[in-house]
Amino acid sequence: MSEIPSQPPILQAKDLKHSFGEGEARSTVLQEISLELKAGETCSIIGPSGCGKSTLLYLLGLLDKPDSGEIKINQRLVSEASEMERTAIRNELLGFVFQFHFLIRELTALENVSLPLRKAGDSKKDATLRAEKLLVDLDLVDKRHRLANKLSGGEQQRVAIARALATSPAIVLADEPTGNLDARNSNKVFDLLVQSAREEGSSIILVTHNPDLAERADRCLPMLDGRFEE
Amino acid sequence: MAMTLTGIVFGIAFFVVTQAQTTGFAKFFEETILGTNGAMRISDRFQQVGGVNTVTEGNEQFALQAGEGTDYVEGIDYPNRLRQAIEEYEDVSGISEILEGRLSVDANVRSQVVQAMGIRLKDHLMVSNLADQIVFGSLEDFDADHSGLLLGHRLAERLHLRPGDKVDVVGSSGRTESLRVSAIFETGVSDIDKRRLYLDLATARWLLQQPSGGAVFQIGLKDPSKAPEVAAQMQATIDHRVVSWQEREKVWLDVFSVLRFSSAVTVSTIILLSGLGMFNVFAMMVMEKRRDIAILRSMGFSRGDVSSIFLFQGGIILLSGALLGCLLGALATYGISKIPIRIRGVFSTDHFVVNWDLSHYLWGVGIAVVFMTLATWIPARRAARVEPAKIIREAS
Numbered sequence: 316m317s318e319i320p321s322q323p324p325i326l327q328a329k330d331l332k333h334s335f336g337e338g339e340a341r342s343t344v345l346q347e348i349s350l351e352l353k354a355g356e357t358c359s360i361i362g363p364s365g366c367g368k369s370t371l372l373y374l375l376g377l378l379d380k381p382d383s384g385e386i387k388i389n390q391r392l393v394s395e396a397s398e399m400e401r402t403a404i405r406n407e408l409l410g411f412v413f414q415f416h417f418l419i420r421e422l423t424a425l426e427n428v429s430l431p432l433r434k435a436g437d438s439k440k441d442a443t444l445r446a447e448k449l450l451v452d453l454d455l456v457d458k459r460h461r462l463a464n465k466l467s468g469g470e471q472q473r474v475a476i477a478r479a480l481a482t483s484p485a486i487v488l489a490d491e492p493t494g495n496l497d498a499r500n501s502n503k504v505f506d507l508l509v510q511s512a513r514e515e516g517s518s519i520i521l522v523t524h525n526p527d528l529a530e531r532a533d534r535c536l537p538m539l540d541g542r543f544e545e
Numbered sequence: 546m547a548m549t550l551t552g553i554v555f556g557i558a559f560f561v562v563t564q565a566q567t568t569g570f571a572k573f574f575e576e577t578i579l580g581t582n583g584a585m586r587i588s589d590r591f592q593q594v595g596g597v598n599t600v601t602e603g604n605e606q607f608a609l610q611a612g613e614g615t616d617y618v619e620g621i622d623y624p625n626r627l628r629q630a631i632e633e634y635e636d637v638s639g640i641s642e643i644l645e646g647r648l649s650v651d652a653n654v655r656s657q658v659v660q661a662m663g664i665r666l667k668d669h670l671m672v673s674n675l676a677d678q679i680v681f682g683s684l685e686d687f688d689a690d691h692s693g694l695l696l697g698h699r700l701a702e703r704l705h706l707r708p709g710d711k712v713d714v715v716g717s718s719g720r721t722e723s724l725r726v727s728a729i730f731e732t733g734v735s736d737i738d739k740r741r742l743y744l745d746l747a748t749a750r751w752l753l754q755q756p757s758g759g760a761v762f763q764i765g766l767k768d769p770s771k772a773p774e775v776a777a778q779m780q781a782t783i784d785h786r787v788v789s790w791q792e793r794e795k796v797w798l799d800v801f802s803v804l805r806f807s808s809a810v811t812v813s814t815i816i817l818l819s820g821l822g823m824f825n826v827f828a829m830m831v832m833e834k835r836r837d838i839a840i841l842r843s844m845g846f847s848r849g850d851v852s853s854i855f856l857f858q859g860g861i862i863l864l865s866g867a868l869l870g871c872l873l874g875a876l877a878t879y880g881i882s883k884i885p886i887r888i889r890g891v892f893s894t895d896h897f898v899v900n901w902d903l904s905h906y907l908w909g910v911g912i913a914v915v916f917m918t919l920a921t922w923i924p925a926r927r928a929a930r931v932e933p934a935k936i937i938r939e940a941s
Contacts, residue, residue, distance in 0.1 A: 379934035
């Protein structure tokens with residue numbers, strides 16, 4: 316793995332706590348989690364199901380709010396930001412890749428990749444050009460006009476990667492991006508994700524069950540029962 | 546979705562068609578009665594009553610204490626003075642002095658008592674559509690001398706009279722005048738067409754033995770819709786009872802009004818049902834698209850963006866439904882206006898009467914907008930409330 320030069324972290328999480336449920340049914344999922352991610356760094360989080368990996372990812376991705384603790388992106392405290400600010404930050408600075416790709420089935424590959432760009436304010440022409448470039452990079456340009464549900468699992472995940480990278484986000488948050496793929500496709504998708512993110516200058520936080528993939532990241536953080544293992 | 550669109554289209558179209566018919570017939574009725582009996586009528590003079598009245602019976606005199614109040618004395622005593630006063634009103638477009646009474650018409654086959662109206666033709670044409678109501682003969686003949694008669698269509702049929710025929714017209718005192726049928730008119734109001742007869746005012750005064758006074762005024766207005774206000778204002782200043790056409794025809798106008806309202810309510814239920822259909826469709830869609838909504842939210846689409854997607858879809862359906870509904874409504878209205886139907890009684894028509902009015906389309910679309918906006922807005926609001934993390938967690 317390449318050496319990451321010293322620079323201020325792009326993402327900082329400090330003492331994050333999160334729980335689900337109310338009263339007696341309340342269960343703590345994250346217990347004082349702290350994390351830093353440098354620009355361009357690839358960080359994997361590995362652990363068994365239910366250990367809180369995905370919950371942490373959703374907190375870092377501003378899809379959910381922690382019970383306590385702080386999240387800073389680009390030195391800016393965002394954990395208590397308003398709904399509107401969090402939404403804007405997601406569009407500008409974050410990209411998501413999920414296990415089940417979550418493409419919009421009624422749209423083509425090209426339209427799926429163009430969506431975040433259109434939301435960011437790009438013209439249709441610019442968004443299409445950018446989306447086509449990403450699809451070329453991910454070897455999907457021939458299938459750009461195909462509906463999402465007409466693509467194979469590996470192809471759909473590559474489209475999801477292209478969509479996550481469309482706005483050149485500072486951080487890509489990937490939740491089991493290869494969990495639904497066979498070993499060959501897993502490696503291919505992982506390589507494309509890391510390579511494309513590096514080309515775009517994006518950092519990656521990758522949640523995975525797969526220890527082989529996790530170890531290929533710049534840094535691997537094992538997690539158990541809502542905490543990072545020492 | 547197709548069913549919802551169909552419901553909107555037919556709901557708006559039915560609304561337009563029913564309103565076009567009900568207002569069409571109502572308007573036609575108004576035109577008929579305005580063209581026949583005018584916008585206002587002055588028939589009675591006010592007389593203040595009350596105080597002590599003295600009654601003499603034989604050698605004895607009795608003093609009677611009467612209650613204070615206003616009495617009505619039939620007819621106008623000083624028509625020229627009253628005419629001058631009424632002409633001061635700028636809303637008035639014409640005044641026709643009419644002497645009403647009962648005369649008997651002796652034709653060859655039979656005789657009949659008729660409602661006679663003595664008029665000055667020139668004045669009466671200013672306050673009625675008599676010229677348009679002539680179906681046989683000519684008004685010029687009537688205007689040429691004082692011996693002309695205008696007969697209602699059904700009256701002429703009953704007496705077997707045609708223009709040019711001569712008849713004896715007999716007054717209640719036995720005075721008889723031989724008059725000539727100048728023309729036959731048809732108002733469409735059967736009560737008028739089978740009883741009414743117009744003759745020259747001077748001839749009517751001679752036959753009815755009323756050399757002066759006792760007349761009524763039929764008044765035309767530039768804007769007949771202002772009749773109640775003008776009547777009230779006039780009544781307060783001229784000491785005569787002034788009756789507007791709205792007051793005179795209140796029963797029929799109320800009937801048309803109720804018909805119009807009830808048909809609007811009935812037809813609006815079609816649009817309401819379409820709205821409920823649309824609500825169901827959108828509520829289901831929001832349930833089905835929760836995952837897509839969560840993805841959009843993760844990409845940075847705001848709650849407003851999400852709800853606007855559903856509102857936009859609802860808007861497209863509403864817009865398409867409104868355009869097609871208005872088009873279908875206009876075509877159906879045109880088609881219905883060509884359907885032959887013979888109506889005689891309150892008015893006369895040989896085909897369906899429709900009223901082309903933009904407000905019918907605006908109301909139809911307006912009702913659809915209200916129902917459809919609610920039907921779309923509630924699910925759209927629900928869509929905007931979707932919490933992305935929860936949905937993604939459940940889907941993973």
